[in-house]
Amino acid sequence: xxxxxxxxxxxxxxxxxxxxxxxxxxxxxxxxxxxxxxxxxxxxxxxxxxxxxxxxxxxxxxxxxxxxxxxxxxxxxxxxxxxxxxxxxxxxxxxxxxxxxxxxxxxxxxxxxxxxxxxxxxxxxxxxxxxxxxxxxxxxxxxxxxxxxxxxxxxxxxxxxxxxxxxxxxxxxxxxxxxxxxxxxxxxxxxxxxxxxxxxxxxxxxxxxxxxxxxxxxxxxxxxxxxxx
Amino acid sequence: xxxxxxxxxxxxxxxxxxxxxxxxxxxxxxxxxxxxxxxxxxxxxxxxxxxxxxxxxxxxxxxxxxxxxxxxxxxxxxxxxxxxxxxxxxxxxxxxxxxxxxxxxxxxxxxxxxxxxxxxxxxxxxxxxxxxxxxxxxxxxxxxxxxxxxxxxxxxxxxxxxxxxxxxxxxxxxxxxxxxxxxxxxxxxxxxxxxxxxxxxxxxxxxxxxxxxxxxxxxxxxxxxxxxxxxxxxxxxxxxxxxx
Numbered sequence: 001x002x003x004x005x006x007x008x009x010x011x012x013x014x015x016x017x018x019x020x021x022x023x024x025x026x027x028x029x030x031x032x033x034x035x036x037x038x039x040x041x042x043x044x045x046x047x048x049x050x051x052x053x054x055x056x057x058x059x060x061x062x063x064x065x066x067x068x069x070x071x072x073x074x075x076x077x078x079x080x081x082x083x084x085x086x087x088x089x090x091x092x093x094x095x096x097x098x099x100x101x102x103x104x105x106x107x108x109x110x111x112x113x114x115x116x117x118x119x120x121x122x123x124x125x126x127x128x129x130x131x132x133x134x135x136x137x138x139x140x141x142x143x144x145x146x147x148x149x150x151x152x153x154x155x156x157x158x159x160x161x162x163x164x165x166x167x168x169x170x171x172x173x174x175x176x177x178x179x180x181x182x183x184x185x186x187x188x189x190x191x192x193x194x195x196x197x198x199x200x201x202x203x204x205x206x207x208x209x210x211x212x213x214x215x216x217x218x219x220x221x222x223x224x225x226x227x228x229x
Numbered sequence: 230x231x232x233x234x235x236x237x238x239x240x241x242x243x244x245x246x247x248x249x250x251x252x253x254x255x256x257x258x259x260x261x262x263x264x265x266x267x268x269x270x271x272x273x274x275x276x277x278x279x280x281x282x283x284x285x286x287x288x289x290x291x292x293x294x295x296x297x298x299x300x301x302x303x304x305x306x307x308x309x310x311x312x313x314x315x316x317x318x319x320x321x322x323x324x325x326x327x328x329x330x331x332x333x334x335x336x337x338x339x340x341x342x343x344x345x346x347x348x349x350x351x352x353x354x355x356x357x358x359x360x361x362x363x364x365x366x367x368x369x370x371x372x373x374x375x376x377x378x379x380x381x382x383x384x385x386x387x388x389x390x391x392x393x394x395x396x397x398x399x400x401x402x403x404x405x406x407x408x409x410x411x412x413x414x415x416x417x418x419x420x421x422x423x424x425x426x427x428x429x430x431x432x433x434x435x436x437x438x439x440x441x442x443x444x445x446x447x448x449x450x451x452x453x454x455x456x457x458x459x460x461x462x463x464x465x466x467x468x469x470x471x472x473x
Contacts, residue, residue, distance in 0.1 A: 046394065046395075047395050047396075049394075049395055049396025049397065050395060050396045053395040053396065078234075078243065079243070080234050080235065080239055080240040080243050080244075081234070081235065082235070082240055083240055083243070083244055086244075087243075087244075087247060090247060090248070090251055094251045094254065094255060097255060098254070098255070098258060101255075101258050101259060101262055101266075102258075102262070104262070104266050104269065105262040105265040105266050105269070106265070108269045108273065108292065109292070115391060115392055119392075165396075166396075169396075170396075199444050199445070202396055202397065202444070202445050203445055
């Protein structure tokens with residue numbers, strides 16, 4: 001996790017160099033913030049019941065992470081090391097509040113959807129983790145790339161988990177009925193054959209189990225990810 | 230650079246500058262955006278009342294035209310405010326009553342609380358919209374319940390919440406949950422208040438005054454039950470008296 005963080009880059013490097021591209025692609029697969037670094041688990045539990053919530057949360061985290069990484073990276077030579085965690089926290093909290101206030105005034109519908117996530121974004125350890133591990137030691141551009149990679153890696157996993165939970169828990173995907181109407185008395189599609197939704201799926205423990213299965217599949221496909229003890 | 234970044238004075242200085250800067254930005258933003266946000270809140274209130282009466286989406290009512298549509302259906306001059314005993318309170322404007330704020334204020338005496346009632350006209354028939362407020366699992370929940378012209382049968386409702394769990398408690402705002410309330414009656418044959426009960430066994434659709442809860446959203450469902458019972462009771466007294 002931190003080996004990439006200590007490298008400094010030569011100023012003449014092209015914007016989309018191999019190293020910079022790797023910053024985006026790594027967190028999507030072999031260094032995924034959720035499955036490999038096991039960060040941001042609490043929000044992965046809370047909001048993966050529906051795909052839509054996963055998309056909204058993923059987008060919000062991506063946005064805050066990019067801006068935050070940029071700001072921290074610009075200030076990295078000014079921040080006193082003894083209070084750096086507090087400074088990072090202030091930056092995230094201020095960013096989230098500013099975004100929320102602007103949405104409330106100009107896009108009230110989006111703001112209503114996001115209201116529940118505001119607290120979750122501030123406390124998301126992926127954001128603080130990237131500030132501390134990457135933006136504090138790297139230039140603005142690589143920091144943005146790193147933020148995009150980690151934000152997308154997080155969003156991707158949320159959506160993947162949400163697809164399983166929404167499909168088998170509610171029989172819908174992004175709100176659209178896949179298996180037919182499940183309301184008692186007016187069943188259609190699969191439900192007429194006696195299929196029932198798995199209510200276990202919409203309860204939080206199932207999110208952990210699904211994340212666990214994803215981690216298992218990922219590590220069995222790529223043995224190098226397994227820690228040696 | 231000559232500045233020692235590890236010195237106490239630099240650390241203090243940095244902290245002070247950062248806090249003042251962030252504080253200034255946030256307060257300027259909050260004050261500057263307040264008028265716009267308050268306008269949005271009024272429109273939202275109108276939209277909530279309308280959506281208790283009808284399917285606002287199907288009628289093409291959104292934030293943009295809520296103000297005009299609201300005037301078409303609801304006459305605010307007919308709206309009244311009740312006290313906790315179900316008597317009409319003079320001198321209070323129904324739309325200006327902030328029941329969410331009153332509910333939060335634990336020091337407020339019950340006698341001082343306001344219970345607004347909006348009278349609307351829908352397809353030539355009268356409809357009564359009752360705003361309700363209560364608490365869910367994580368924060369406040371609220372809604373509007375619309376009664377038919379008989380002042381008894383629930384014709385429609387809209388529920389909202391601040392931060393209930395998505396997919397679980399947050400489902401109270403979904404049409405499938407609201408539909409379970411339609412057709413329920415708020416008072417029995419004698420005109421006395423009939424208490425609602427949220428049930429888990431799925432018998433809600435068959436039995437009067439019983440409503441099916443939401444799987445995984447028990448506490449929020451119970452919150453809706455408590456909210457409906459506490460608020461509607463006041464109004465049922467008023468309806469009973471006005472029918473006499």
